[in-house]
Amino acid sequence: MAKIFDYPKTKELCEKIFMSFGYEKPEAEQTTDILLKSDLYGIESHGLQRMIRYFNDLKAGGIDVHAKPEILRETPVSATIDAHRMMGQLAGHYGMKLAIEKAKKSGIGFVTIKNSNHYGIAGYYAKMAIDEDLFAISMTNSAKNMVPTYGKRPMLGTNPIAIGMPADPTPFLFDAATTVVARGKIEVKDKKGLPLPHGWAVDGNGNECTDPAVVLKAILDGTGGIMPLGGTDETSGYKGYGYGILVELFTGVFAGGNTSNLNRSGIPIETSHAFLVVDYGIFDDKAAIRKRFSTFLQQLRDTPKADGHDRIYIHGEKEFESEDDKKKNGFPVQDRTIDELIMICNDRGIDYGPYFGYLL
Amino acid sequence: MAKIFDYPKTKELCEKIFMSFGYEKPEAEQTTDILLKSDLYGIESHGLQRMIRYFNDLKAGGIDVHAKPEILRETPVSATIDAHRMMGQLAGHYGMKLAIEKAKKSGIGFVTIKNSNHYGIAGYYAKMAIDEDLFAISMTNSAKNMVPTYGKRPMLGTNPIAIGMPADPTPFLFDAATTVVARGKIEVKDKKGLPLPHGWAVDGNGNECTDPAVVLKAILDGTGGIMPLGGTDETSGYKGYGYGILVELFTGVFAGGNTSNLNRSGIPIETSHAFLVVDYGIFDDKAAIRKRFSTFLQQLRDTPKADGHDRIYIHGEKEFESEDDKKKNGFPVQDRTIDELIMICNDRGIDYGPYFGYLL
Numbered sequence: 001m002a003k004i005f006d007y008p009k010t011k012e013l014c015e016k017i018f019m020s021f022g023y024e025k026p027e028a029e030q031t032t033d034i035l036l037k038s039d040l041y042g043i044e045s046h047g048l049q050r051m052i053r054y055f056n057d058l059k060a061g062g063i064d065v066h067a068k069p070e071i072l073r074e075t076p077v078s079a080t081i082d083a084h085r086m087m088g089q090l091a092g093h094y095g096m097k098l099a100i101e102k103a104k105k106s107g108i109g110f111v112t113i114k115n116s117n118h119y120g121i122a123g124y125y126a127k128m129a130i131d132e133d134l135f136a137i138s139m140t141n142s143a144k145n146m147v148p149t150y151g152k153r154p155m156l157g158t159n160p161i162a163i164g165m166p167a168d169p170t171p172f173l174f175d176a177a178t179t180v181v182a183r184g185k186i187e188v189k190d191k192k193g194l195p196l197p198h199g200w201a202v203d204g205n206g207n208e209c210t211d212p213a214v215v216l217k218a219i220l221d222g223t224g225g226i227m228p229l230g231g232t233d234e235t236s237g238y239k240g241y242g243y244g245i246l247v248e249l250f251t252g253v254f255a256g257g258n259t260s261n262l263n264r265s266g267i268p269i270e271t272s273h274a275f276l277v278v279d280y281g282i283f284d285d286k287a288a289i290r291k292r293f294s295t296f297l298q299q300l301r302d303t304p305k306a307d308g309h310d311r312i313y314i315h316g317e318k319e320f321e322s323e324d325d326k327k328k329n330g331f332p333v334q335d336r337t338i339d340e341l342i343m344i345c346n347d348r349g350i351d352y353g354p355y356f357g358y359l360l
Numbered sequence: 361m362a363k364i365f366d367y368p369k370t371k372e373l374c375e376k377i378f379m380s381f382g383y384e385k386p387e388a389e390q391t392t393d394i395l396l397k398s399d400l401y402g403i404e405s406h407g408l409q410r411m412i413r414y415f416n417d418l419k420a421g422g423i424d425v426h427a428k429p430e431i432l433r434e435t436p437v438s439a440t441i442d443a444h445r446m447m448g449q450l451a452g453h454y455g456m457k458l459a460i461e462k463a464k465k466s467g468i469g470f471v472t473i474k475n476s477n478h479y480g481i482a483g484y485y486a487k488m489a490i491d492e493d494l495f496a497i498s499m500t501n502s503a504k505n506m507v508p509t510y511g512k513r514p515m516l517g518t519n520p521i522a523i524g525m526p527a528d529p530t531p532f533l534f535d536a537a538t539t540v541v542a543r544g545k546i547e548v549k550d551k552k553g554l555p556l557p558h559g560w561a562v563d564g565n566g567n568e569c570t571d572p573a574v575v576l577k578a579i580l581d582g583t584g585g586i587m588p589l590g591g592t593d594e595t596s597g598y599k600g601y602g603y604g605i606l607v608e609l610f611t612g613v614f615a616g617g618n619t620s621n622l623n624r625s626g627i628p629i630e631t632s633h634a635f636l637v638v639d640y641g642i643f644d645d646k647a648a649i650r651k652r653f654s655t656f657l658q659q660l661r662d663t664p665k666a667d668g669h670d671r672i673y674i675h676g677e678k679e680f681e682s683e684d685d686k687k688k689n690g691f692p693v694q695d696r697t698i699d700e701l702i703m704i705c706n707d708r709g710i711d712y713g714p715y716f717g718y719l720l
Contacts, residue, residue: 077437077467078642107437108468112643135609148660150669155660163606172609174602180595197594199559206666229590229599234557235540239589242534242675245660246523249495249532249653254643259656261663282438283472283614293609296619300508300515300605303621306566309510315602 002332010048010333011036013341013355017051020348021058022065027090034089034120039331041319045184046121048333052340053118054087055347062269063087063117069094072256076106080255081113088119088271092138096125096275100132103277112250113273114257118142123175123319125275126164130171133286135278138162141251141260143269146179147225149238152206154225157260158182159247164316165280168294173316178243179226183219186212186226199231208232250274362692370408370693371396373701373715377411380708381418382425387450394449394480399691401679405544406481408693412700413478414447415707422629423447423477429454432616436466440615441473448479448631452498456485456635460492463637472610473633474617478502483535483679485635486524490531493646495638498522501611501620503629506539507585509598512566514585517620518542519607523675525640528654533676538603539586543579546572546586559591568592610634 011032018028035054039047057063067086071079079098083091095111102109119125122138129136142157160182162175180200189196190212203209204223218224229240251272252259263269280289297314305312333341338356345352371392378388395414399407417423427446431439439458443451455471462469479485482498489496502517520542522535540560549556550572563569564583578584589600611632612619623629640649657674665672693701698716705712 073643075467075642080643106466107435108470110468110638110642148663148672150666150672151660151663152666153663155663163602165609172605174599174605176596176599176602180590199591199595202666206664206669229596230540231559231591231595235559235591235595236536236589238673238675239536242523242536245532245534245657245675248656249525253649253653253656254640256644256648256652259652259659261656261659278470280614282435282470283433283440284616288616289613292616292619293613296608296613296621297605299619299621300511303508303511303513303515304566306510306512306562309566312508312510313598315598315605 002334003338004330005048005333006330007036007040007327009355013345013350013352014048014051016350017055017344017348020350023087027087030093031087031089034093034124037124037323038121039333040323040326041121041123042322042326043121043319044332044334045182048341049337050118051337051344055344057117069113077102077108078110079112081111083113083116085115085117085270088117088273091116092119092125092140092273093128095273096128096136096138096277099136099275099277100129100134103129103134103279104132107279107282109275109277111275112255114252114255114270116271116273117269118271119273121175122160122162123164123173123316126162126175127171127173129277130164130166130173133166135166135280136164137276138164138273139247139250140271140273141248141258142271143263144222144260145183145219145225146228146241146244147202147206149228149233149241150206152202152204152224154219154222155261156228156241156244156248157263158226159244159260161243161247165293166290167297168290170314170317170320172293172297172314173319175315176229178229178240178247180229180231180240181226183216183226186215190216199227199235201226247274250276362694363698364690365408365693366690367396367400367687369715373705373710373712374408374411376710377415377704377708380710383447387447390453391447391449394453394484397484397683398481399693400683400686401481401483402682402686403481403679404692404694405542408701409697410478411697411704415704417477429473437462437468438470439472441471443473443476445475445477445630448477448633451476452479452485452500452633453488455633456488456496456498456637459496459635459637460489460494463489463494463639464492467639467642469635469637471635472615474612474615474630476631476633477629478631479633481535482520482522483524483533483676486522486535487531487533489637490524490526490533493526495526495640496524497636498524498633499607499610500631500633501608501618502631503623504582504620505543505579505585506588506601506604507562507566509588509593509601510566512562512564512584514579514582515621516588516601516604516608517623518586519604519620521603521607525653526650527657528650530674530677530680532653532657532674533679535675536589538589538600538607540589540591540600541586543576543586546575550576559587559595561586607634610636
């Protein structure tokens with residue numbers, strides 16, 4: 001079961017929690033903004049329900065509150081950053097800001113970051129560039145759970161790629177794991193007692209498996225895992241496997257950090273990110289490009305719909321509509337997450353009464 | 361049925377055909393190299409069997425033999441090119457060379473090209489950058505055949521993305537349509553009288569369709585088409601749809617050319633390409649990056665295999681092994697393609713005897 005939380009009050013509570021670990025107010029605000037953007041977008045898996053993970057990593061020292069980013073190598077179009085295990089959201093925000101600055105000056109900015117932590121939703125950072133009227137790609141590696149084509153062990157991360165481009169009336173904001181689905185969707189099937197669709201996951205022998213409990217155990221054991229986007233060989237799973245390798249290359253390999261196969265589930269991991277920003281005015285008049293792109297997206301919206309469907313979506317639309325609604329009307333938080341928040345508040349000596357009082 | 365053709369002799373023949381249209385020797389060599397690389401890689405669909413299409417487009421004037429590329433806008437990291445309907449392979453080669461030069465000077469080079477023609481396999485251009493010890497992405501839009509999620513009309517092209525990165529002992533060379541499969545694979549099923557696997561294609565009502573003849577007719581009619589990578593909604597087809605949009609953005613939208621939905625099957629189309637090259641030494645010592653990447657790829661090769669499989673592939677390995685074999689031992693050409701070549705040679709007044717004499 002879930003309760004509806006008020007957004008501004010929950011924001012205050014999260015900031016208090018982060019500040020209780022020694023973060024300054026602007027840092028706590030930044031991390032909170034990224035965390036709760038996920039709930040506002042309707043991506044519960046990456047929102048408040050992950051507070052427990054950040055809490056645990058902060059307690060265990062996997063996240064270093066006092067770490068500062070260090071630029072290891074820099075050119076007018078690029079930078080390599082060591083995040084020294086700082087909060088992933090702060091490392092990501094710093095990296096994307098730097099990539100944006102470089103793109104504004106040089107046309108393109110490409111930043112890679114090692115030794116970071118989970119940075120939340122990849123799309124948040126692409127949206128930062130959209131807000132500056134720039135094109136951007138954001139990606140991160142993660143804990144291993146993608147099994148390569150013909151393999152049976154997880155060797156790559158979920159490795160999401162987010163892509164953002166300004167458009168009217170709403171920007172294009174694509175954000176997707178390079179696996180068929182993120183692990184959270186397998187957890188949902190498990191909780192509902194439903195079998196997995198074909199083409200999602202493999203067991204410890206590399207055979208397709210539709211039992212979510214078996215797959216979740218296999219991921220924990222480091223045996224089976226999730227298929228790459230495309231699924232089996234018959235439906236071109238080698239393509240998602242290729243995109244997964246691209247993410248490992250841009251993040252851990254370029255930056256000098258871990259590749260996902262060296263990370264283990266459940267402990268603080270050494271995550272790497274990459275941000276590529278393009279001031280698309282290097283190619284043509286910006287207004288002309290933006291208009292061409294908006295026209296194409298409208299042609300997609302306007303094309304005839306399949307039987308049983310009445311709308312064709314552009315990536316990001318669902319999220320922006322969700323955000324408008326949830327900022328006003330609150331967002332759902334599961335009972336288990338509420339229990340975790342109470343535990344966290346008790347540990348940090350925070351009186352959650354004034355915030356939980358705003359539950360609708 | 362197929363016959364085995366000798367590579368050097370076929371190369372001479374193709375060059376003669378292109379020169380008969382007025383191309384200089386180096387231009388004919390370049391176009392031929394790209395065309396036949398596809399046969400050497402084992403990708404028959406994009407090789408010699410497409411000579412008839414180039415022949416027809418040259419005869420009809422869709423390809424302008426005397427056109428020269430024009431740079432419309434340029435920065436140290438980018439260029440926008442109008443190909444003025446020149447041969448796609450020559451436009452692509454010119455564009456990738458320019459992106460490589462810019463990457464060598466500025467760290468990154470991003471080139472977009474409009475008003476071009478089919479440029480062959482996207483991977484050829486990524487391999488050009490690999491040969492210069494650079495990272496590269498190559499992409500092109502095309503005739504429409506991808507149906508967006510919840511749609512029933514083709515609105516995007518096959519839109520392949522190729523990615524290349526140097527590595528030892530063999531480079532990483534990924535080259536894949538953003539649809540589940542390229543149209544050629546549906547043609548093969550049709551010829552063999554086999555049904556399509558689930559998750560490949562939709563009919564003119566937007567319903568999944570496993571009859572290849574129905575799907576091929578629908579593509580010609582501009583009704584149904586191929587699903588985006590990921591297949592149905594259940595297996596995340598919206599992701600391939602998003603990558604398809606990315607390709608339209610980088611090519612037709614940035615360059616100011618057509619998006620694929622404005623192209624029609626079977627007539628010369630206005631194709632756009634994009635090339636992004638990165639001198640990865642901007643991030644770290646190149647040898648160190650190359651070693652990290654090679655180590656990761658080896659870990660993938662070495663991971664335990666699924667039941668029934670004894671090898672995990674890295675993208676490009678199959679193609680490089682095929683190339684070594686076929687350069688020495690020849691490559692297969694279908695009877696129908698041979699008939700087309702005879703027709704073309706008769707039209708161009710070329711005595712094919714000396715070349716066809718080398719059929720093994």
